[in-house]
Amino acid sequence: MRYFFHIGYSGTNYRGWQRHPYGVNVQATIEACLGKILRAPVAIVGCGRTDAGVHASQFFFHLDVAQPWEFDMLFRLNKVLPPDIAVFDIIPMEGLPHARFDANSRSYDYFIHTYKDPFLSDVSSLYLIRHLNLDHLKTATALLPFYKDFKNFCITPAAHESTLCHVTTAQWLASENGDRLRFQISANRFLSRMIRIIVGKLLQVGTGALSLDEFESYLATEHTPKILSPAFPQGLYLSKVTYPYLNLAPRSSSSGIGQPSIISGWQTV
Incomplete structure (x- = not known):
């Protein structure tokens, strides 16, 4: 059984x-x-x-x-x-x-805080970013569902039979005062460290270290990034797994007292 x-x-x-x-x-x-x-x-x-x-x-x-x-x-x-x-x-x-x-769908949340807080160090990733272009961040994120081959966002693409992934949704949210960020993404599958690499590149777009055109060229596999720097692991949560025959809501109690998901007032970027 x-x-x-x-x-x-x-x-x-x-x-x-x-x-x-x-x-x-x-x-x-x-x-x-x-x-x-x-x-x-x-x-x-x-x-x-x-x-x-x-x-x-x-x-x-x-x-x-x-x-x-x-x-x-x-x-x-x-x-x-x-x-x-x-x-x-x-x-x-x-x-x-x-x-x-x-499993036909998996969703992840990635949490960031932009100020040092000892109570968040294990449940959210600290990025001391003072000036983040949210418009560029939003524009780059909106490109994700339009591309299927994510080999440029994988540590070991050769280890996978296929690097095709169907991203269904991707968005950023911010807390009311803007000092905490939340990235959400859903797809049928993900490659090794794919989400953390995507977050790392998106943050580069938001800070101006990477242009929108360069980011899209990686998605289109026209160019290959010279360096892959995955975002820190502690901000990442597997938050939802769905089956054709089983679709359970996540238990809020699994969030823990420190997880930013308990914050009210998240706003779409």
Whole structure:
């Protein structure tokens, strides 16, 4: 039997989602806790990957078991998981739907604060930018849905079978006083560090370090950037994952007290 687990996590203390031998990761942490509860080795399949320090307001993984459990798994698993990983729902599924391959839309939020704040350092990225051209930022961002090949916005394009991505929405929002920014983007798939690279290039456009024409030439694959500098990881959140058969609203409680999403008054740039 297959179960989908709806979770959220703060990535501050983890070297990303994926299981690997190079440090603590979210996948192995959950598998170890499930293994203790089920008293057997466990392997789970996530809906994607997040880099070290990146968060997930909404994430799904699936688990196969021979027989349904007859106890409150939601309660037991949340009791043994560390405080920075939470399980919101456990959903029995018909057939063998796949947590990764069946997802048809993923959305991310990237949060920036432009003033130093010790309470935001793990949940938002600090960029001490005094003069940001929001009109240029908006114009460059509006170009994203019109292009499909994002090989110039990927650290390892050769590692992907395809670098085509269908961006459906992309926009910037700002807090009422303008000192905090929020970038939102949705697509059917994303490449390695693609969002952080896009944010980095967009900020260069906003500060005048990169022209609009240069940015569009990268999207059109007419020119290749000499340097790819991904934006800082701690501002990035996987915020929504949608399936043809499952569309759950993210839990606001997964945002954490410091996440800027709890701020009211976000305004579209």
